[in-house]
Every structure is written in structure tokens, then in C-alpha cells.
């Protein structure tokens with residue numbers, strides 16, 4: 001318990017340090033050509049980009065500095081030093097550090113997609129090895145209604161490792177594609193982090209308390225540094241966070257999900273990101289044309305944002321595209337205008353979906369709406385995880401396995 | 404032994420991959436504004452900078468991919484998994500990854516000196532914790548001639564950890580300041596790496612073979628990726644390696660020195676860097692004025708390099724400066740011209756020292772001369788470490804302790 005108190009104090013300090021460093025180092029980023037223009041503003045001033053590297057570094061340093069404190073008691077008694085727990089923490093830090101490096105390299109160099117998919121997989125390798133030697137529990141508990149088909153649990157063995165590797169890739173990219181308006185990336189990450197922390201605190205009384213304690217030791221410094229970033233990134237943004245931040249955040253959530261065995265709960269907290277990803281699939285796989293930016297369109301006269309649009313030419317339209325368009329139209333998920341040459345529809349992101357459903361709104365209102373939806377999804381996640389879990393699972397078995 | 408064979412094959416592949424990626428990704432660096440002009444050439448073309456990040460990443464990825472292979476045998480038998488060895492490797496990778504990030508950030512953002520000193524110290528923290536729990540041997544063996552004063556061995560306790568933290572800082576910066584002409588940073592690192600590998604191979608037969616085996620598993624992929632970098636960085640350089648490379652190299656050498664308990668032998672291999680550092684001290688601490696670049700001066704007519712110079716004004720010359728100048732002059736370590744206003748002397752780097760002693764020479768000849776000196780120092784190191792060690796130490800005790 002003392003270790004948590006010290007960690008919280010250290011995290012407060014980390015908040016102040018991040019805040020201070022963002023002020024101080026901004027000009028370095030602009031001098032290095034790391035800046036962007038806010039497309040949803042009238043002013044065309046240079047805004048420093050990739051500032052997530054500052055909060056990420058402070059986050060990493062906080063945990064590094066905490067190592068001698070966190071393991072202080074064990075350090076006295078070297079014979080019984082918990083090497084496996086220490087290896088767990090090191091693997092977590094290594095994966096996060098790799099993503100920090102990859103994200104920053106992406107912001108500076110603009111890497112190709114293949115690297116963005118390959119490198120997180122490799123970066124999660126130490127995690128998987130740690131998981132293998134420390135737990136190697138590859139069993140899914142089957143929900144009660146489905147047990148007649150699959151039995152009580154299914155051991156998916158090697159596939160479980162593939163699942164975990166893909167989780168890392170998914171988390172790192174999912175936040176990155178639900179982004180683009182002031183404060184959204186950071187805001188959603190703060191809400192996910194708070195959800196995980198709440199979940200950990202509830203579970204501290206359970207018999208998996210060690211795993212949840214571990215998760216808290218990662219999430220608290222993460223939250224502190226991210227809040228400092230949010231202060232500068234909230235509307236109107238003084239800094240942009242870059243891919244760096246999205247990658248670090250995604251990997252951090254994947255790391256605690258994997259090593260503290262609640263990866264499915266983490267996925268529940270990722271509901272808006274999953275919806276956004278599924279909704280984006282037609283454009284991500286170029287079934288529907290995908291312009292370089294899918295940001296909402298800013299109108300300087302009204303100071304409001306409206307959904308941006310893409311055009312599908314009717315000539316030589318592939319069958320798959322036709323089918324996809326028909327499905328999305330019948331589900332009322334796109335706002336579509338047709339003329340004789342082509343179909344004009346909104347870019348398929350959750351952000352644009354909100355705009356076509358609720359009408360044009362200001363940027364800050366849009367961010368708030370999306371964050372309220374994120375909070376709503378967290379409530380659903382807790383509903384599924386707790387009251388409804390007794391319907392899907394008998395809890396005695398459930399709590400003893402990976403959740 | 405098989406694990407070494409697989410590692411060598413993997414390293415060959417890493418060499419090819421690094422070589423390929425350097426070709427392919429160069430343009431990304433130039434587009435991102437990461438380029439420099441070679442000051443010692445007539446042509447003023449843009450040369451991509453910070454390419455060390457490519458070799459560093461491939462180096463890291465190679466070791467990450469090797470984890471499941473290297474621990475393959477242990478993975479079969481999870482009950483006896485060597486958690487402490489795994490933690491050792493993870494700590495090593497974490498420290499190297501932190502330096503890769505710091506180096507790249509420095510190349511992009513031009514960090515201030517304080518960060519360059521502070522961050523390697525923090526990055527070496529996991530190393531020190533691993534060292535503490537796995538060994539905690541903080542005993543120096545005293546050379547025989549000095550035993551009448553200090554006894555057989557001295558346990559310096561906590562100071563040993565300070566020494567190791569400073570070793571990381573020293574190694575990362577020492578390579579960085581013996582640099583600036585084509586192929587020198589990478590060339591010296593290759594020679595140090597080869598020296599360490601040779602030393603490890605010799606010691607594989609000793610009773611510390613596990614530690615030396617560990618070191619080999621880090622140094623071989625390092626050597627492979629660095630050789631690929633040397634191919635592009637050798638005179639005339641097609642790429643510059645940046646601080647990234649120097650930091651990663653320094654930390655890699657410090658890591659194996661610390662975790663495999665031959666930090667003093669590593670320091671012997673760093674003799675030219677130590678000489679360069681000591682010789683640079685008056686300028687590093689601004690006792691003698693230090694211009695922004697201390698590179699030798701290139702003359703386009705002769706295509707030769709000559710020592711660059713700095714000016715000390717005689718008016719208000721501090722006493723310390725006077726004393727330092729007198730000492731260095733009497734040791735014939737500076738080439739000095741005086742007039743009534745000031746003293747003109749060469750910039751105090753090993754590179755310039757070679758030029759004032761041997762006269763102007765071409766860039767490639769200068770690099771070769773310095774590398775020959777590096778090899779010469781390796782020979783001295785082996786001479787001290789082996790034949791002379793029996794004079795300084797009785798070897799039975801020595802081999803059982805940290806060397």
C-alpha cells in the first residue's frame with residue numbers, strides 16, 4: 001500500500017514535470033520542423049507536433065525511477081527476489097519504450113504502413129515470452145449460453161499468443177485512427193486509463209490482486225503524464241500529440257491487459273475504437289476511396305465542423321463496393337448523395353458519423369460528444385463485466401481464470 | 404553452442420537487412436530535414452543524418468527475435484526457467500532501447516547537455532537493479548604492488564553503483580566526442596566490438612563462461628548491424644550516423660561490461676576515447692575557449708586536413724587557463740602560436756593531436772591512422788589483461804572476482 005502512495009506522489013511530480021517540459025521544449029520541435037497547421041482553425045500558426053514523446057519519456061522515467069522503490073522491500077532479501085515479477089515489469093517497459101521509439105520515428109520520418117504493423121508485433125515479443133513463462137494460461141472460459149456447443153472452457157493454445165500479438169497491433173493503431181480533432185486522442189486515452197484504474201481498484205479485493213496491483217503501477221504514472229498532455233492538447237490545442245502518443249497509449253493498454261490477464265475487459269473499454277475501426281474498414285481496405293485526410297470539414301464562417309466527404313465514381317464500380325454501399329445505406333450509417341457520375345458520401349469515421357447524425361457542431365462540442373460516448377461505453381463495459389457476468393459465467397470459475 | 408550458430412546466421416541476415424534498409428530509407432531522412440553537409444568535402448550535397456537509428460533498430464529487433472530461440476530450451480521446462488537471466492537480457496535491451504530513443508531525439512531536436520548526462524544515468528537504472536539482485540559484487544581486487552596500502556580487496560559498496568552509472572554516461576559520450584570524420588565513430592566501435600568478442604571467446608573456457616556467453620549474444624548482432632553501417636559510412640560517407648549511433652554503441656559496451664563483469668576490461672578497450680576525453684577536458688569545461696565545431700580544417704586545394712584552431716585572448720586570461728596552457732605546452736601536446744593579443748592553439752581533440760604530430764593528411768588516411776591507434780590500444784589492453792595481470796594480480800583470486 002505504501003508503494004502506491006509513493007507512486008502517486010511520484011506521479012504528481014511527473015505531472016508537473018511533463019507540464020513544465022511541454023512549455024519549455026515546444027520551440028525545439030518547431031525548429032526541427034516538427035509542426036503542423038490546425039486544419040479546423042482560422043489561424044494558420046505553427047503548432048508543435050509529436051509532443052507525445054515528452055509525456056511518454058516522463059512516463060517511462062517515472063516507472064524507471066520507481067523500480068528501486070517498488071522492489072525496495074524485495075531488494076533487502078535478495079535470496080527471495082521476485083525475478084519473474086521484475087522480468088514482467090522490464091518486458092512491459094521494453095515494449096512501451098519500443099513503441100515510443102517507433103512512434104517518434106513515424107512522426108519524424110513518416111513510415112510506411114508495413115512497418116506500423118510489423119514493429120508492434122516484434123515489440124510485443126518479450127511480453128509474450130514473459131506471459132508464457134509466468135502464466136501460459138491460454139484458456140478462454142465459454143459463456144454459459146454457448147457451453148452446450150463448446151464445453152466450459154476452450155484451450156486455444158498457440159492461437160492465444162497470436163491473439164495477444166494482434167491485440168498489441170490493434171490497440172496501437174485503433175487510437176491512431178480515432179483522432180484528428182483537438183483533444184480527442186488524449187481525451188479518450190484518459191477515459192480508458194481511468195476505466196482501467198477503476199477496474200483495478202475494484203479487483204484489488206479479489207484473488208488476482210497482484211496482477212491488478214501491477215496494472216495500477218503502470219496506469220497511474222501513465223494517467224498523470226497524459227493529463228499534463230491533455231492540458232496543452234485540449235481545445236484550442238497548443239500542441240499536437242503525434243503518432244508517438246497513440247502508439248505509446250495503445251501499447252500501454254495492451255501491456256496491462258496481457259500481463260494482468262484482463263485483455264478482454266480492455267477490449268470492452270475500446271468499444272468506440274472498435275466501432276470506429278469496423279466502420280472504417282471499407283475505406284482502410286480501399287473498398288471505398290480513402291482521401292489522405294478524413295477529418296471533418298471546417299467552415300470559417302460558422303466556426304462549425306461538418307462531415308467531410310469522399311466520391312465513388314459509378315463507372316466501373318466494383319461489385320464489392322456496390323454491396324458495401326448498399327449495406328451501409330440500408331443501416332442508415334452513411335449520408336449519401338447520388339448524381340449520374342458518382343456517389344458522394346461521408347468519410348467513414350466515427351467522428352463523421354456523429355456529425356451526420358447530430359448535425360454540424362463546433363470542434364470542442366464534437367470532442368465532448370465523442371468523449372461522452374466513450375464514457376457511456378465504459379459504463380456498458382462495467383455492466384457486461386459485473387451484473388451481466390453472472391448470467392454469462394458462473395463467477396467462481398470465472399474469477400480464477402483470465403478475465 | 405547451437406544457440407551461437409543460430410545467432411550468427413540471424414546476424415548475417417541482420418547485416419543484409421540493415422544494408423538494404425539504409426539504401427531504401429535514406430530519402431525519408433532527407434525529406435524529414437535530417438541531413439548534413441560534409442564539411443571536409445568540396446561537394447555540398449545533402450547527406451542523410453542519424454542513420455544509426457536504422458542499424459540500432461535492426462540490432463534491437465535481432466535480439467528480440469532471438470529471445471524465443473535463445474531461451475527455447477528453458478521454455479520447454481518452465482518450472483526451472485532462468486528468470487534472472489531473462490531479466491538480465493530485458494534490462495540490457497531496455498537500456499539500449501532508451502539510448503536509441505534518446506539519441507534519435509537528440510539528432511532530431513538537438514537536446515541540451517543536461518539531458519545527455521541525466522538520461523543515460525536513468526536508463527542504466529534497470530541494469531543496476533539487475534546487477535544488484537543477480538551479483539551485488541562491489542569488490543575491487545587491489546593490484547599486488549598496492550596491497551600494502553589497501554589489502555587484497557576493497558569493497559566499495561554503494562560507490563560501485565555510482566561507478567557503473569558513470570560508466571554508462573562516459574561510454575555513451577566518449578564515442579560521441581571522438582568523432583566527426585568519415586567512418587571514425589563506426590570504425591572505432593567495430594574495433595571495440597571485435598576486441599570484446601575476442602576477449603569473450605578467450606574467456607569462454609574460464610569459469611565465467613556464462614557471463615561471456617551472454618556478452619557474445621549481444622555483441623554479435625551489434626557487430627553485424629554496425630558493419631553494415633560502416634559500409635555506407637566509410638570514406639566517402641554516403642550517410643552520417645548521428646548521435647543515435649554513438650549513444651547506442653556506448654550503452655551496448657557499458658551493458659556488457661556491467662552485466663558480464665568486465666567493465667574494467669571495457670575501459671581498457673576505451674583507451675583512445677579516454678585519452679581524447681582527458682585531452683578535451685580544458686575545452687569541455689571551457690577553461691580554453693571551445694568553438695562549436697572542433698573538426699579539422701579541410702583545404703580544397705590540397706584535399707588535406709589540418710588541425711583546426713582556437714584563440715585565447717591574453718587580456719583577462721584566468722589563472723587556471725594560464726596554468727593549463729603552460730602544462731600542455733611543456734608536455735608538447737599543443738601547437739601554439741602567440742602574438743601580443745592572444746594565443747592561437749589547436750583544438751584539443753585526439754584527431755587534431757594526430758594532425759599536429761604527423762602533419763596534414765587526407766581524411767581517409769587520418770581515419771585509418773586513428774583506427775590503427777585504436778587497434779594498438781586493444782593490443783595494450785590484452786597485454787595488461789593477460790601477461791601483466793600475473794604481475795598485478797594472483798590470477799586464481801582474480802578470475803573468481805569481477806575483472
Ligand SMILES: [Mg+2]
Nearest residue numbers: 106107110243
Ligand atoms: Mg505518421
Ligand SMILES: [Mg+2]
Nearest residue numbers: 509510513646
Ligand atoms: Mg546532437
